Amino acid sequence: MIVGxxxxxxxxxxxxxxxxxxxIAVVAVRARRHSRNQRDEMLLSPLRQPLITVAAxxxxxGTAAEELTWATGVSRTVLxxxxxxxxxxxxxxxxxxxxxxxEVHGAVDAAVDDxxxxxxVKRARAAQLLGLARAERTVPLLVEALxxxxxxxxxxxxxxxxxxxxxxxxxxxxxxIGAPERGLPAATAAEALQSMGVGISGVLRDGMADPNAxxxxxxxxxxxxxxxxxxxxxxxxxxxxxxxxxxxxTSAVAIGRLGRGEDVGILVSHTASSEPLxxxxxxxxxxxxxxETEAIPxxxxxxxxxxxxxAELAATALLTMGPDGRHALAGHDDEPAVRxxxxxxxxxxxxx
Amino acid sequence: xxxDGFVEGLRSFVVWSMDATxxxxxxxxxxxxxxxxxxxxxxxxxxxxxxxxxxxxVSWQGAGLAPGVSLLVPAYNEEAGIVMAVKSFLTLxxxxxxxxxxxxxxxxxxxxxxxxxxxxxxxPRELPHEIPVRATVLGIYVPRDGRTRLVVVRKENSxxxxxxxxxxxxxxxxxxxxxDGDSILEPDGLLHVTRPFAxxxxxxxxxxxxxxxxxxxxVVSGRIVRVEMPQTWLPRIQLVEYLRAFLLGRTGWSRLGxxxxxxxxxxxxxxxxVVEVGGLDPDSIGEDFELVMRIHKRLRDEGRxxxxxxxxxxxxxxEVPVTAKVLRNQRRRxxxxxxxxxxxxxTMLFRRKYGRVGWLALPYYWLFExxxxxxxxxxxxxxxLALALGVVNVPYAILFLVLAYGYAVLVTLSAMVVDExxxxxxxxxxxxxxxIAASVLENIGYRQATVWWRLEGWWSSLRGKKHxxxxxxxxxxxxxxx
Numbered sequence: 001m002i003v004g005x006x007x008x009x010x011x012x013x014x015x016x017x018x019x020x021x022x023x024i025a026v027v028a029v030r031a032r033r034h035s036r037n038q039r040d041e042m043l044l045s046p047l048r049q050p051l052i053t054v055a056a057x058x059x060x061x062g063t064a065a066e067e068l069t070w071a072t073g074v075s076r077t078v079l080x081x082x083x084x085x086x087x088x089x090x091x092x093x094x095x096x097x098x099x100x101x102x103e104v105h106g107a108v109d110a111a112v113d114d115x116x117x118x119x120x121v122k123r124a125r126a127a128q129l130l131g132l133a134r135a136e137r138t139v140p141l142l143v144e145a146l147x148x149x150x151x152x153x154x155x156x157x158x159x160x161x162x163x164x165x166x167x168x169x170x171x172x173x174x175x176x177i178g179a180p181e182r183g184l185p186a187a188t189a190a191e192a193l194q195s196m197g198v199g200i201s202g203v204l205r206d207g208m209a210d211p212n213a214x215x216x217x218x219x220x221x222x223x224x225x226x227x228x229x230x231x232x233x234x235x236x237x238x239x240x241x242x243x244x245x246x247x248x249x250t251s252a253v254a255i256g257r258l259g260r261g262e263d264v265g266i267l268v269s270h271t272a273s274s275e276p277l278x279x280x281x282x283x284x285x286x287x288x289x290x291x292e293t294e295a296i297p298x299x300x301x302x303x304x305x306x307x308x309x310x311a312e313l314a315a316t317a318l319l320t321m322g323p324d325g326r327h328a329l330a331g332h333d334d335e336p337a338v339r340x341x342x343x344x345x346x347x348x349x350x351x352x
Numbered sequence: 353x354x355x356d357g358f359v360e361g362l363r364s365f366v367v368w369s370m371d372a373t374x375x376x377x378x379x380x381x382x383x384x385x386x387x388x389x390x391x392x393x394x395x396x397x398x399x400x401x402x403x404x405x406x407x408x409x410v411s412w413q414g415a416g417l418a419p420g421v422s423l424l425v426p427a428y429n430e431e432a433g434i435v436m437a438v439k440s441f442l443t444l445x446x447x448x449x450x451x452x453x454x455x456x457x458x459x460x461x462x463x464x465x466x467x468x469x470x471x472x473x474x475x476p477r478e479l480p481h482e483i484p485v486r487a488t489v490l491g492i493y494v495p496r497d498g499r500t501r502l503v504v505v506r507k508e509n510s511x512x513x514x515x516x517x518x519x520x521x522x523x524x525x526x527x528x529x530x531x532d533g534d535s536i537l538e539p540d541g542l543l544h545v546t547r548p549f550a551x552x553x554x555x556x557x558x559x560x561x562x563x564x565x566x567x568x569x570x571v572v573s574g575r576i577v578r579v580e581m582p583q584t585w586l587p588r589i590q591l592v593e594y595l596r597a598f599l600l601g602r603t604g605w606s607r608l609g610x611x612x613x614x615x616x617x618x619x620x621x622x623x624x625x626v627v628e629v630g631g632l633d634p635d636s637i638g639e640d641f642e643l644v645m646r647i648h649k650r651l652r653d654e655g656r657x658x659x660x661x662x663x664x665x666x667x668x669x670x671e672v673p674v675t676a677k678v679l680r681n682q683r684r685r686x687x688x689x690x691x692x693x694x695x696x697x698x699t700m701l702f703r704r705k706y707g708r709v710g711w712l713a714l715p716y717y718w719l720f721e722x723x724x725x726x727x728x729x730x731x732x733x734x735x736x737l738a739l740a741l742g743v744v745n746v747p748y749a750i751l752f753l754v755l756a757y758g759y760a761v762l763v764t765l766s767a768m769v770v771d772e773x774x775x776x777x778x779x780x781x782x783x784x785x786x787x788i789a790a791s792v793l794e795n796i797g798y799r800q801a802t803v804w805w806r807l808e809g810w811w812s813s814l815r816g817k818k819h820x821x822x823x824x825x826x827x828x829x830x831x832x833x834x
Contacts, residue, residue, distance in 0.1 A: 008751050015758040022765035026784060029772045088411055124408035152408040159410035185551035190416040213554040221417060245624075246554045277482070278526075278624045308478035309524070340477040347473070347498030 043075045044082060055086050057094045065097040069104040080107045087132040099133045108133050115141055124156040131160025139166050146176040155188045162192030167199030174203055174219060178212025186214045193222055201228040208234035213244040220247060224254025236266055249282045256286025261294055268298040281310055288317025293324045300328050303335055311337035319345050363741045369734060380727060384720050385759055391604035392766045398607040399770050402664060417550040420448040421542055422523030426515035427453055427533040431461040435469040437533050440574025446542040450501035452519045457509025466504055471496040483517045483631035486510060513632040513639045520631055529620045534671055536566055536576055541667040545620045548661045557647060558621045558660045560614035561667025562598040565591045576669060579777045581786050588790040589798050590672040595767040599664060606662035610713035616640035618668035638689020645697045648709050666775060683802050684809030691810050694718055725803040732800055757795040764791035
């Protein structure tokens, strides 16, 4: 026998034993979740009414908020977790009252301490709580947390900085996207930067020269979204020369949103058939967004393009350019792209 | 030759076969189990990270960087559920998405149902030919209301792959999601699977989502309102297979950076990359696997920096076969597709430029996915024969069998723990016991049958037999259990 009987028996016992342990694990995980939910429910039930009163903005005399500050022990922990969850939804006076409850409970100070905890989950949740509590004094700590070894903590710190909205954090947030080995997810960074006001336009302009493509893309995207015209020269440069196609497309879209008449030329130049099709299409849409009548001759030429989608986008762009654009379509009525664009425009108009 | 002589000859043959194959089979057994253990460990690490991410998740509603998505729905004779499916796709929570349905020459009322439900009008649009298609497009339609983001394309029947290629040509968003018309998506499913694209917009080229069987669950208006176990054992066992494949296999490979398979029932791709590699191969049986392999090959050949990721959150629910006949056809097709794709990309094996795909994922799929049924069949035939001839010690053989199948149960139970810990989709305790029972029952009859069906698929390919697509009989979803 290749495998000794004793070894076989041993291996079988180990495997079957592991199976039994896994079954116990399934049952235990399920039972633990069930009992924890029940416990939380029980602890929260006497506090639910005042909590709803505060969150609904009906606590005019502050008695409900006061009642919430009395919670102690595990009840307080469960309550604080629920308050943190509510703070993602409520604004104004109710939010301020809930933050006050957290402060009285010492949750905000504890979160500052937890930022250096060994537990990733604790650090991340602490960062989030500081953001939800709009604790402006903790911005330097949160900026430091952007370089945390765990992506969850970096993500939570960026989220918190977005909630606080202090533009001083914009530079570190943008820089964190391209940090080697410890990058910040672009989506979180973009959302955080979105809520930091107009003071970030300079940071975005600098970001468009960053060596990391994701950073350039976020900076270009936000410059367009927020209509930061100061970034136009950099956007033009990215559209012309960036090695990354996604960055070029994003720049074209941004120029379409905030560009000027002088940008028609650069956008038109990238509708040439030698350019990647996705970029050509983005530039045609951008020309439509821009709405400058100087683009009309170039768009008319594109009505006969070999790519039917591009031709249709050109026709749609012309239709949005007022009488001059519509007039330019005369003589092209037989072309499917023009007929489709007209039909879709009429359907949209009829349903408006 | 006398009967005794025949038996003696057979006995000698069986003894010789067992002696000759014992060492290779033991080595194979150790290798396959070790690799499975490694995948379990990798999946565990990934889930621990995922769980951490989930417990510290910040709300993301797809604002800002969320790329637009075109949901591509090929439909062939789907009159029973197409309208409900499209309505549920249109109402998914996502900031920018459209639905592109391609009616692949249905002979039933698929198009008529759509036309009536959405008041479709024909548009004189010409489709781009970015991906070449053979079939003629008969017409393109949009809803009269001018707002609903739906495009319906009618074409001659030419198969699912061509239907998806037509849909890619018709799609206008930067990401394309390939979805079966009978699938149900989680309301936040798109937010989950697009998140990697938003987090890493310049590198991410494809993501796959976990798929679960919907059989038995309560479905109302295209939404799952209560997750239940299937009512019969055949789909219950498939549920166990899905848990294993998605929660351990794909998650482990994704963690390792060697994901080479994204399920056709739900996959999300960058449109420009799919166009660049030429879309789905209409002549391939395993078209989804083939597409991912082609993307890997092209991007690695060009030395591009890219990522393909698996999202373990249950994203899509699909009806699995409830009859052995349909299941047989499916498994034959899957294994044939696996073989043809692995063979087509054999030059990627052990080449440095293909990294973990060439050095780990592909050898694994060759050894433990493709060849496994062959060895298992050998075992299925030789062990009973050896027992009948008294060549092997009965307790020894039983122990070996318990060990082999016990290991299979162990792998399934690991997936169950992960599912319970991370997703806990099933509320009832009964579901736990049924899943455990299914993981044991899987080894009695089901596993042996699928081994045979898989080999049938492989054999028919080697013989150059033309593949005939079977009909997947759908019960459809209604207000009651699916």
